Each structure stands twice: as structure tokens, then as C-alpha cells.
Amino acid sequence: MRRNTLKIIKIHVSYILFGVGLGILWNGATSVRDYLQGKPLEEPGMLALWAAILSIVIKEILYQYTAFVGRRVDSKAVVANAWHHRSDAFSSIGTALGIGGAILLGPQWHVLAPLAAVVVSFFIMKVAYKLVVPCTEELMEKSLPEEVEQEIERTLTSVPGVSEPHNLRTRKIGNRSAVDVHVRMDGSVTVAKSHESTKLLEERIRIILGADAFINIHVEPCR
Helix, strand or coil: CHHHHHHHHHHHHHHHHHHHHHHHHHHHHHHHHHHHCCCCCCCCCHHHHHHHHHHHHHHHHHHHHHHHHHHHCCCHHHHHHHHHHHHHHHHHHHHHHHHHHHHHHCHHHCCHHHHHHHHHHHHHHHHHHHHHHHHHHHHCCCCCCHHHHHHHHHHHCCCCCCEEEEEEEEEEECCEEEEEEEEEECCCCCHHHHHHHHHHHHHHHHHHHCCCCEEEEEEEECC
16 A cells, blocks of 8 residues: 555656646747747846756755655655656756857847757656656556566476466566466376475566566366
């Protein structure tokens, strides 16, 4: 439950980041449109440039500190929240480049500020996308990739006496994988032999999925 709550928080943070990116894109694109229509853009000043540079430094420090704390306490929600500061730093970089270019190159280059903002907005939305997709897939318990499932099926038939793997179901549970599958064995073998075979199967599957994988193997007699 706690793990799912953290993922939901991370998804919300991603949506907020995406909204920030859209807002920056809209404002930048609107200013570029006004410039193309012949409307004069405001002249940026040195104070705005220094403010943007200071914002970059402060937001990057906040990002590094928040991300460090998140990794230390193993909280993905805190790490995700750190990207608020990183996205602000990205925005400030674009602003600083645009303002600096406008100041150095003259009034005809005032459009550099909104152009830089448009570029930065796509970086922010890309970050949001990379944050939200893995969490959404885990909450929906998406199946493992097809090639992994095929490798699991090959592994199931690699143990002598085990055949006809069927009803294979796989999913992601947080950072761990889960497998539920039915196999067939000779109905005349002892319970001890059947148990030995399933333990061997579990060990081989864990080589593929990791030692902390959830594995449930149902044994049925051969038809």
C-alpha cells in the first residue's frame, strides 16, 4: 500500500511538471507569435539576467539536496519532488540564455528569450513523461516483456520431467517481478520429486528475474 501511495504521488508530480512545461510553451509561443506579427517585445534588463542566474544556482542546489535525501531514505516521492527544482533550473537556464542574447545582440534579438523558453518546455515535458510512464505501468501491473515471458517458458521446459507450461501470467510489483504458471509432470512421481523439480524451476527463473521475484508454480499431472 505504501509503495502504491508513493507511485501515485510521483504521478501527480509528473502531471504538475508537464503542466509547467505546457505553460512555459504557451507563453513562449505567444511571445514569438507577437514578435512575428511585428509587436515589440519588452527589453530585458541586467537585473533580470542576474536574477535568472541566481535562480539556476539556488534551484540546482535544492535539486541536489532533495534528490540526495530521497535516495538516502529510499523515497521515490522525494526524488520525484526534487525534479520541481530541476525543472525550475531548466527554465531559468533558458531565460538566462534568452536575456543574455537579447542584451548582447540588441533589440532585434529580444525574441531569443521566448524561443529559449519554448525549447526548455520540451525538456521539462520529457522529464515528466519519463517519470510518469514507469509508475503508471507498475500500478496497472503491466505484464513483463514478451521476450522475457518466452525465456521463462523455455526455462520451464529445461528441467527433465516438466512439460506443457500454460496459464503463464507475469506482472511487475514495484521493482520486483511476479510469475504465476501451471506445468505438467508425471502423475506417478513422488511429492518429494515434484517439489524438487519446482524448486529447481524457481532457482532458474530467479536467474532471469532476480532473487526477489515472486514465483508461484502449479503442478498438474500429465494428460
